[in-house]
Amino acid sequence: MKAWQATPPFGLSALRLIDLPRPTPGPQQMLIKVHAAALNYRDLEMASGTYQGQPQHAFTLLSDGAGEVVEVGAAVTRVKPGERVIGCFWQGWEGGRLGDNAGALPLGGPLDGMLSEYVLLDERGVVPCPAHLSWEEAATLPCAALTAWQALVTEGQIKAGDWVLLQGTGGVSLFALQFALLHGARVIVSSSQDDKLQRLQALGATGLINYRSTPDWHEQVMAITDGHGVDHVLEVGGPRSFVQSLLSLRPSGQINVIGYLGGQQGEINPLLILQRNARVRGIAVGPRQSFESMNRAIEANGLRPLLDSVHDWLDLPAALAHLQSGRHFGKVVLRITAD
Amino acid sequence: MKAWQATPPFGLSALRLIDLPRPTPGPQQMLIKVHAAALNYRDLEMASGTYQGQPQHAFTLLSDGAGEVVEVGAAVTRVKPGERVIGCFWQGWEGGRLGDNAGALPLGGPLDGMLSEYVLLDERGVVPCPAHLSWEEAATLPCAALTAWQALVTEGQIKAGDWVLLQGTGGVSLFALQFALLHGARVIVSSSQDDKLQRLQALGATGLINYRSTPDWHEQVMAITDGHGVDHVLEVGGPRSFVQSLLSLRPSGQINVIGYLGGQQGEINPLLILQRNARVRGIAVGPRQSFESMNRAIEANGLRPLLDSVHDWLDLPAALAHLQSGRHFGKVVLRITAD
Amino acid sequence: MKAWQATPPFGLSALRLIDLPRPTPGPQQMLIKVHAAALNYRDLEMASGTYQGQPQHAFTLLSDGAGEVVEVGAAVTRVKPGERVIGCFWQGWEGGRLGDNAGALPLGGPLDGMLSEYVLLDERGVVPCPAHLSWEEAATLPCAALTAWQALVTEGQIKAGDWVLLQGTGGVSLFALQFALLHGARVIVSSSQDDKLQRLQALGATGLINYRSTPDWHEQVMAITDGHGVDHVLEVGGPRSFVQSLLSLRPSGQINVIGYLGGQQGEINPLLILQRNARVRGIAVGPRQSFESMNRAIEANGLRPLLDSVHDWLDLPAALAHLQSGRHFGKVVLRITAD
Amino acid sequence: MKAWQATPPFGLSALRLIDLPRPTPGPQQMLIKVHAAALNYRDLEMASGTYQGQPQHAFTLLSDGAGEVVEVGAAVTRVKPGERVIGCFWQGWEGGRLGDNAGALPLGGPLDGMLSEYVLLDERGVVPCPAHLSWEEAATLPCAALTAWQALVTEGQIKAGDWVLLQGTGGVSLFALQFALLHGARVIVSSSQDDKLQRLQALGATGLINYRSTPDWHEQVMAITDGHGVDHVLEVGGPRSFVQSLLSLRPSGQINVIGYLGGQQGEINPLLILQRNARVRGIAVGPRQSFESMNRAIEANGLRPLLDSVHDWLDLPAALAHLQSGRHFGKVVLRITAD
Incomplete structure (x- = not known):
């Protein structure tokens, strides 16, 4: 079988589509024929060799993917051949908090990922499509969608009438927009591009902020919310953005730290956290139980992920370049076409 | 000013529309000119003198009402004359759990209620319309709507994809239907009348059960939910209904006990609570903070309460009789027309 | 190797100490040499064939046991040979709520239990001693201790100053007494025997109730708590006891339903649940993450389980008879002596 | 009556012991004869005129105080003359989260504080001694103790076996040490002075860190906790300390931001919040319901606050200077001696 791997010393020019023996499931494992996989910014860092905590060994790329179960081990009870499944980003995190699950590891580095004709996963490491x-x-859900769900729903307990502040048009923000509207909440989004803001408005966003033309955008948040501030922030920027988010917050409001696209260093005054009675938490995707509850919501409401483009998996480098360009709006997906 | 009071020895024939002096606000109080009030089943018991814990003194009827602030005490900071407000069922319960607020008391018995041309309330005992x-x-919200919100949202943390089981077409059930749909949840309702079930279906209910023709209705709940059971029940019946609800429950699902229309006595096997890992809680309306968050949701989503009929407040006895008949669908409201 | 099994048609006279081949671990499993096992009331029912949901096949008895890892599968990372481990009652429940873990099953029926010279368990199915x-x-912890911890700590969030009501001197009650005191809480216990009440007082219980001489014991609870009622109940009786517990409860207090020693049927008035704003939940032991946090507490505080007696495992029938007699105070343990 | 006031343009030399008319309670108020008051760092800033958000008007100093009710308004039901009460730091925050209580204000600036022979408070603004x-x-409890309780218990849900990291020997840290031990938790404290560390050890602290001799003290935290990190931090320093705290944290651990003694500006890398799945929250004392539950714990366990010294209230300037010196260990208290 074929698989795309990142290999030391890494770098986008060192990606290799290699031949590997098709593996055989152990007693509690299944073999999945992968049909599609999706890109996240993390994959770009993994492929480039710049990830904080980059593995030092070769590994199959991509955390997100979906496929059909084609073979199961003797002790498997949770899935059957023929079922459609999606891999979980965290293998070994089933529920509760991350710290209580020593040994949970992500797909797509350090564990072998989904960009392969076949993958082996533990029966507890997948959810039904x-x-x-x-x-x-389906392939777009494991990282971006689950991060948004974990932040707003599982941890954030979002409710109708809440204000949600989203930043930019990355995968997490777009899913968060959909999930917030699904719960009757109101959404403010920021972007540096007015055409993207218009698309967000068409999708249901109420408040629109161009953070390039309005660097002190917390004032605009306060104006939109009649001075109350927002209940939830999905923070994907760095310290500069974080300070604006704190100033945009309703007292006792929540900030979910899920990225650092605006850089890693900068000044944050902890007095602001105190004065706003802020709740700040790091969100590192989520556990399988959270994925299952998200999928129930998606299915019950017929919700569909926003796709930017679908590429043949042989064109991985071009798809990564497209992701890197920042021109996409929605998820960038790879279709895996077996020989 | 005029006010409808229940007076010892009580009974529907002993309701009196009496003249009272218009009161003057103390430092932290406001005077409200009441424009509308709404009926709940509790009011029928209070008027009849059959309420469990019936006050022994005369009192002004009705827990639900809305009006305009016409005068405020010297120390009032939360409201201004001219503002539209709704009274809180519990005077003195602001947030947290009921047990931590010794001294909280309800309007409409034992405290004087809203069926009066003017009422005096503490500035902390109202929310904005x-x-x-x-x-x-607006007058319909304090009891029925807040009970539904408290059960499903504040305590129940409802989320998209959840299954909600409602019983009948009382005020709490209808508001719960609206709130559940607002959060992307799915609703099963039971009723003894097929025409009411059809109206519930038109409002968005997915599963419909005639509990008269299907006394063991938990089997139908399991069929509708593909064998999973429901996440939330709003239990308004007595022990017989409670057992069906337990059998309808998803493991770790929640039952909110809010009424006992089906009687107070009967056998419940606690083993069922254990086996389902059930969460059962009594819901006695809710605190002001919960009311405020509900109103944010109502306003943000333009949600409107379902009204059955609006009566002149001088026709209180007829309105109570209409409520007692069980023919209503939606809230029964009184319009207060000052001389 | 030898193992004690219950075999159809079951009954205390049909227990068999049989010879089985020593099993070999699969990739994610370990082989444990068991050193001790402990009895619970559930085991008595399983051995007698009277358990609600009795398995129909032969199975090795006992949910509770501890031993040494002697061999691990190729993929095992969480444990090493030589380590001391305790089996988890639920195999396959790691965290969160039980309903989200389809497929979790208990040891000691239907899964083969711990009363065997060697047992095979998944690497996720044990915790360190x-x-x-x-x-x-160590062998006493999986059922009784974890049930008490799950009820009071994981679900109940007990805090210093809380009042806890315990019933009798079963394993769960005794562990609950220890855990409540560890958190600075106050304990009321009931028993039918004054000598047991004296032993409970010596262990730190503040309030003592002989429920035989005081059938309406909720009045005594109210007297002891200055009229406030208790925050937590561990309910092990049936409906009659349940009603007394409801009447003993502080508003918004919690009842954990963990047993039904007083019978399964009887009248419960759900109005009481409503009036007390009670929180009632079924507690079916707990997940591995809860076990791990309990063990941290036990280790940090040097807490020791209360043992009634230690028997040779060959004397299983006598040990079961001792449990059935109700004369024990503390856990009844079996020492497993390999040939 | 006499009262110590801070008056514009403020400054320690502008404190004035002035004569004021003794006030009369409104309908929902009480008059308290104050017997003792306690100092917090906030009072030093308020007295100096350097508080972030310094009031611009003259006000009576001190948030913490206890006294006897000597007169009540006509509508008061919660307290009676002769009762011993303690004022709440926040007047108007009864329960739930701070953001839901518009209008809550602190004693000791902007509201008149407790350093007066008599004070008027709302009947909802006190708790029983x-x-x-x-x-x-009793006077020491409103700020420091409640902040520690709110962080560890009400919000943090501390449990036996948890690790708690405290910084220095300020009032909050000392109460947090007592409350943590009361719940069976383990405590690590840092200080710049070895003699204070010895006193903390005598009080029950398990891990001792001199942060002056060990600036990268997170390594020592990790060594003490066998590499697991701590569950709770009470963060009283600024950004430099915050980064060490993040590095000391167990995955999914909690940081309570309660002060900024080490300065307000500095670099924090939000990637650390993400990587540790950290929960960071600002704690601004707590509501009355939390105070009441804390007092139950204090009373049930006979816990006594640690006093550094008791001064005559006429010696306020000397007491403030003592607090400013940093030589104290325990609360600095003023005894109010009426003429």
């Missing part, structure tokens, strides 16, 4: 989704749609 | 609601709509 | 405990002490 | 405490002991 929502029935109404295509392979390409 | 959602701007898009009429007086008649 | 607290270092200061003997094999006999 | 634990019976075993002296006036001086």
Whole structure:
């Protein structure tokens, strides 16, 4: 079988589509024929060799993917051949908090990922596909969608009437927009591009902020919310953005730290955390139980992920370049076409 | 000013529309000119003198009402004359759990209620009216709506994809239907009348059960939910209904006990609570903070209460008789017309 | 190797100490040489064939046991040979709520239990032994201790100053007494025997109730708590006891339903649940993450389980008879002596 | 009556002991004869005129105080003359989260504080004194103790076996040490002075860190906790300390931001929040319901606050200078001696 791997010393020019023996499931494992996989910014860092905590060995790329179970081990009870499944980003995190699960590891580095004709996963490391989704749609859920769900729903307990502040048009923000609206909440989004803001408005966002033309955008947040501030922030920027988010917050509001696209260093005044009675938490995707509850919501409401483009998996480098360009709006997906 | 009171020895024939002096606000109070009030089943018991814990003194009837602030005490900072407000069922319960608020008391018995041309309330005992609601709509919120919100949202942390089981077409059930749908949840309702079930279906209910023709209705709940059971029950019946609810429950699902229309006595096997890992809680309306968050949701989503009928407040006995008949669908409201 | 099994048609006279081949671990499994096992009331029912949901096949008895890892599968990373471990009652429940873990099953029926010279368990199905405990002490933790911890700590979030009501001197009650005191809480216990009440007082219980001489014991609870009622109940009786517990509860207090020794049927008035704003939940032991946090508490505080007696495992029938007699105070333990 | 006030343009030399008319309670108020008051760092800033958000008007100093009710308004039901009460730091925050209580304000600036022979408070703005405490002991609870309780218990849900990291020997840290031990938790404390560390050890602290001799003290935290990190931090320093705390944290551990003694500016890398799955929250004392539950714990366990010294209230300037010196260990209290 074929698989795309990142190999030391890493770098986008060192990606290799290699031949590997098709593996055989152990007693509690299944073999999945992968049909589609999706890109996240993390994959770009993994492929480039710049990830904080980059593995030092070769590994199959991509955390996100969906496929069909084709073989199961003797002790497997949770899945059957023929079922459509999606891999979980964290293998070994089933529920509760991350710290209580020593040994949970992510797919797509350090564990071998989904960009392969076949993958072996533990029977506890997958969830069923929502029935109404295509392979390409289903493949987008493990990282971006679950991060948004974990932040807003599992941890954030979002409710109708809440204000949600989203930043930019990355995968997490777009899923968060959909999930917030699904719960009757109101959404403010920021972007540096007015055309993207218009698309976000068409999707249901109420408040629109161009953070390039409005660097002190917390004032605009306060104006939109009649001076109350927002209940939830999905923070994907660095310290500069974090300070604006703190100033945009309703007292006792929540900030979910999920990225650092704006850089890693900068000044944060902890007095602001105190004065706003802020709740700040790091969100590192989520456990399988959270994925299962998200999928129930997606299926019950017929929700569909927003796809930017679908590429043949042989064109991985071009797809990564497209992701890197920042021109996408929605998930960038790879279709895996077996020989 | 005029006010409808229940007077010892009580009974529907002993309701009196009496003249009282218009009161003057103390430093932390306001005087409200009441425009509308709404009926709950509790009011029928209070008026009849059959309430468990019936006050022994005369009192002004009705827990639900909305009006305009016409005068405020010297120390009042939370409201201003001219503002539209709704009274809180519990005077003195602001947040947290009920047990931590010794001294909280309900309007409409033992405290004087809202069926009066003017009422005096503490500035902490009201919430602002959602701007898009009429007086008649606003008056319906304090008991039935807040009970549904407290059960599903504040305590129940409902999320998209959850299954909710409602019983009948009382005020709490209808608001719960609206709130569940607002959060992307799915609703099963039971009723003894097929025409009411059809109206519930038109409002968005997915599963419909005639509990008269299907006394063992938990089997139908399991069929509708593909064998999973429901996440939330709003239990308004007595022990017989409670057992069906337990059997309808998803493991770790929640039952909110809010009424006992089906009687107070009967056998419940606690082993069922254990086996389902059930979460059962009594819901006695909710605190002001919960009311405020509900109103934010109502306003943000332009939600409107379902009204059955609006009566002149002088026709209180007829309105109570209509409520008692069980023919209503939606809230029964009284319009208060000052001389 | 030898193992004690219950075999159809079951009954205490049909227990068999049989010879089985020593099993070999699969990739994610370990082989444990068991040193001690402990009895629970559930085991008595399983052995007698009277358990609600009795398995129909032969199975090795006992949910509780501790031993040494002697061999691990190729993929095992969480444990090493030589380590001391305790089996988890639920195999396959790692964290969160039980309903989200389809497929979790208990040891000692239907899964083969711990009363065997060697047992095979998944590497996720054990926790490390607290270092200061003997094999006999460690073996007592999986059911009784974890049920008490799950009810009071994981679910109940007990805090200093809370009042806890315990019933009788079963294993769960005794562990609950220890855990409540560890958190600065106050304990009321009931028993039918004054000598047991004296032993409970010596262990730190503040309030003592003989429920035989005081059938309406909720009045005594109210007297002891200055009229406030208790925050937590561990309910092990049936409906009659349940009603007394409801009447003993502080508003918004919690009842954990963990048993039904007083029978399964009887009248419960759900109005009481409503009036007390009670929180009632079924507690079916707990997940591995809860076990791990309990063991940290046990180890940090040097807490030791209370042992009634240690028997040779060949004397299983006598040990079961002792449990059935109700004369024990503390856990009844079996020492497993290999040939 | 006499009262110590801070007056514009503020400054320690501008404190004035002035004569004021003794006030009369409104309908929902009480008059308290104050017997003792206690100093917090906030009072030093308020007295100096350097508080972030310094009031611009003259006000009576001190947030913490205890006294006897001597007169009540006509509508008061919660307290009676002769009762011993303690004022709440936040007037108007009863329960739930701070953001849901618009209008809550602190004593000791902007509201008039407790350093007065008599004070007027709303009947909802006090809690009963634990019976075993002296006036001086009771006066220490409103700010420092409640902040520690709110962080560890109400919000942090501390449990036996948890690791708690405290910084220095300020009032909050000392109460947090007592509350942590009361719940069976383990405590690591840091200080710049070895003699203070020895006193902390005598009080029950397990891990001792001199942060002056060990600037990268997170390594020592990791060594003490066998590499696991701590569950709770009470962060009283600025950004430099915050980074060490993040590095000391167990995955999913909690940081409570309660002060900024080490300065307000500095670099924090939000990637650390993400990587540790950290929970960071600002703690601004707590609501009355939390105070009441804390007092139950204090009373049930006979816990006594640690007093550094008791001064005559006429010596306020000397007491403030003593607090400023940093030589104290325990609360600095003023005894109010009426003429």
